[in-house]
Amino acid sequence: MKINAKVAQTYPALKELVELYSSRKEKSVFWEDKVHGELNIVDALPNKLIWEFQVEEKHCNQLGNIHGGCVATIIDICSSFAILTYEGKGGWSLVGVSTELAVSYMSGIAAGQTCRLECDVQRVGKSLANIYTKVYNEDAKDYPYLYQSAIQYKERGEKNKLWQEQVANELSLIDAEPNKIIWEFEVKDKHCNILKNIHGGCVATVIDVCSSFAILTGKGKHHWKFVGVSTGLSVQYFIGMKAGQIARIECEAQQVGKNLGSVYARIYNKEDNRLCYSSTHGKYRIDARL
Numbered sequence: 001m002k003i004n005a006k007v008a009q010t011y012p013a014l015k016e017l018v019e020l021y022s023s024r025k026e027k028s029v030f031w032e033d034k035v036h037g038e039l040n041i042v043d044a045l046p047n048k049l050i051w052e053f054q055v056e057e058k059h060c061n062q063l064g065n066i067h068g069g070c071v072a073t074i075i076d077i078c079s080s081f082a083i084l085t086y087e088g089k090g091g092w093s094l095v096g097v098s099t100e101l102a103v104s105y106m107s108g109i110a111a112g113q114t115c116r117l118e119c120d121v122q123r124v125g126k127s128l129a130n131i132y133t134k135v136y137n138e139d140a141k142d143y144p145y146l147y148q149s150a151i152q153y154k155e156r157g158e159k160n161k162l163w164q165e166q167v168a169n170e171l172s173l174i175d176a177e178p179n180k181i182i183w184e185f186e187v188k189d190k191h192c193n194i195l196k197n198i199h200g201g202c203v204a205t206v207i208d209v210c211s212s213f214a215i216l217t218g219k220g221k222h223h224w225k226f227v228g229v230s231t232g233l234s235v236q237y238f239i240g241m242k243a244g245q246i247a248r249i250e251c252e253a254q255q256v257g258k259n260l261g262s263v264y265a266r267i268y269n270k271e272d273n274r275l276c277y278s279s280t281h282g283k284y285r286i287d288a289r290l
Contacts, residue, residue: 069205
């Protein structure tokens with residue numbers, strides 16, 4: 001993680017946080033370490049922070065575009081840092097924890113391209129804050145057809161380290177019925193943040209993967225051959241989960257239409273059956289393009 005010299009001088013709290021992340025450069029300890037090496041703070045204004053992020057193969061899905069869970073992860077990190085640019089009354093000394101993260105997916109960004117994140121702090125209260133973030137493709141003029149790489153869909157999955165593999169080994173599909181699928185996920189240290197709870201971006205990644213599979217259990221008129229791509233992902237965070245705990249993910253396909261699908265997911269702590277996270281995930285069908 002890097003920071004512009006001028007920004008570091010203006011916002012010393014940002015500089016300190018960047019230095020903390022950079023100190024872990026040689027070892028991946030927490031979930032955010034999977035992306036911070038490619039993040040760069042390029043500018044900052046009162047209540048606004050601008051980043052650049054270099055998309056690499058490890059951040060992508062089998063279509064060669066940045067994975068939805070990875071997008072949620074970098075937005076979680078970048079928008080959290082933006083809190084430290086707030087110059088109104090009652091500024092925070094720490095970035096806090098997430099209560100909700102809603103992401104809308106409009107167009108993919110491929111490996112090798114650079115995205116720019118603009119994080120606007122809309123409100124900072126005594127206990128709650130809100131940040132609006134926009135992610136742009138800096139190389140949009142060169143962006144290839146969204147499904148150009150789909151011809152090598154299977155080959156890419158076999159040869160490359162994809163983003164979803166960060167959680168795949170800890171996922172177990174334990175039950176399925178019409179319009180519903182149930183998973184279990186073992187939380188490990190590598191999935192957690194500095195507070196030792198599962199990182200918000202990791203939660204979004206797990207939900208993205210698990211709820212996508214639920215599309216294939218749809219028993220209505222339309223049957224998809226593939227899980228599609230995301231159009232929107234909204235996650236609500238209630239209670240954190242720690243390394244060593246088991247999450248039960250229940251995903252219900254609420255709508256599977258000709259081109260659009262919607263899945264509602266809930267994550268429970270298996271130990272005490274407490275609801276920890278919930279989500280609504282929008283999907284777009286790509287069967288005809290593969």
